Amino acid sequence: MSIFSTYSQPENQITSTLLAVLKQLRMPVMQFIIQTLIEEPETDLIVFENQPQGNTSRPDARISSSFSYWFEVKRVTNAVNEKQIQAHIQLLNNTATSLQRLIVLTPDATEPAALVKYHHHGVVWSNFNTLYDVLVGLLDPQESPLRLTSTERYLLVEFTEFLEEAGLIHHSEPMVVIVPARVAWKDYHDYHAYICQPNRTFREASHMGFYLNKTIKNQIPKILNHLSNVELTPSPNSSASLNTLINAMQNQNDSRLGERHDIYFLSSPNDQDTLTLASDVVHHGKPFQNQRYFSLRSFRKPDLTDTSQL
Template identity: 35%
Template sequence: MLAVFERIGLSLVEEILAKASGEATLETVTFTNQPTAGKGSVPDARISADFTYLFEVKTVRGTVGAKQLRCHLANLKEGPGRYLFVLTPDPTRPAALDAVDDRRMVWFNFAALYDAITAVVDDAFLAPSERDRFLLRELQALFDNDGLVTSAEVVVVAASQAYPEYLASSAYICQPGRTFREGLTHMGFYAQQAIQPHLARILTREDHVPFTYEEALRREGNGGRDARIGALIRASLETGAREEEQEYMVFLLSEPEDTETVVLEAPVVNDTVAVSGRPWAWTMGQRYVSLAALRRPGVRTTSDLETS
């Protein structure tokens, strides 16, 4: 990664890191007209740079340690242009970073870096050279080959009824005690023979929630996400969508128009067939796939996911 960054130039590196990390700008070099350099000195222009980027890179999930991060930060000066970039394959922000909580520390995963490189390579305004495009695509291929961007952090649920319910309530309700993988960040919906475009961010999950009017009233008085669950319980009981006195598992999800919801360009159509050649459901319960695979250009069918 460092070898590629060294060869593509500072401006492209700056763009990639800014996009991957979500930082508005990571200005490393400043260009100033007629700066004041001192008493009686006003040059026509100045180009200056003062920054330090440290990197801590992990290729195995769950291996970031707070002690190591604190040591890095202790050797990093305060001030603008000082960052410790923590790059890992974890689908969600590692807890060690929250334990340290330093504004100079920025985390992103390989999937975000992969997407940032794609955005820069395809940016007509930045217009990377053919050489730079080649190097960056090779770096992406390395990430892919090492399994650093395919983390299967999206659960796609069978959702003929659940997808319309999500669009109306930004939630998913299922039977209690259902098993899901750890590390999930998004939920997708398989309905009408396709993975639908909305991949909702999982905000919280709560199991064994009693669906009673008393529980709805109690939660509605608490505010926040608890109030959302309370309103969901009340609406489900009033419409008859759920049985009273029963327990359910509840996912609160980002809204369809929320920026945290990933919206695909089009549904991913199921083209799976059985040995006999008859169509076969892509999932009848739940299935896991990586966000990077779903967002990859050219993915239009479920068989594309198997080869992406």
């Protein structure tokens, strides 16, 4: 069990662990986690102003903040209590801060229907799978928008393990992991593989998709095998598939030869295990900075053209 676990009551244990981690993070990291979790990345929690105009004077500058994030955490599905939410909303209404959010964090796969009508009261829902993805994205040096300190990295690794150990991360059906693909899309066509930094963490997924230029590309290959932290150097002791990959990289004069990486071997574009869509899937929202997960079933929709349909 995680080193953060101190409370005997499971929900209190989860909440106290979350707060213990957030408290130790620098403000930009904490803000990124919460605002990405609730999909409000543009909100400024701290405002910096030059020469703000007051009623009677104009000071040279002001740094100000007025927000409250409240949490209601559930460790099992279908556990949201509407009366409890209503009572929390009354608390929000009686608190004098300009930005109020009640974050309801649950393991449900979709938002509980009882919460929808309270959105305009500042109630936002997210689940532990989304929180896990945000943390994993921060831990990825290639994809993270922020540089973590060694202490922050340690805390987030421990917290992701805690979420797994607590049984809060669920895989109810075959999933597709979507990866940012500035390099990966070309790698897939050159090598039929995904190459990333060693020991990268993914949730369980059966297939992989590629996000590039505001679209998910129309080929969704099956993940055939995964090798962790391997050196990209020819060796008689390596598997045939790894040596085939290395030979192909040598033919491309790939600069990653000799380095250590994780390798995901993928079905080829023409393989029957690769799901080929009628067209690329357009994404109109904020660009995917980290991996995202969608059900494989959602990609089989015959009229799929936009990520809002996933």
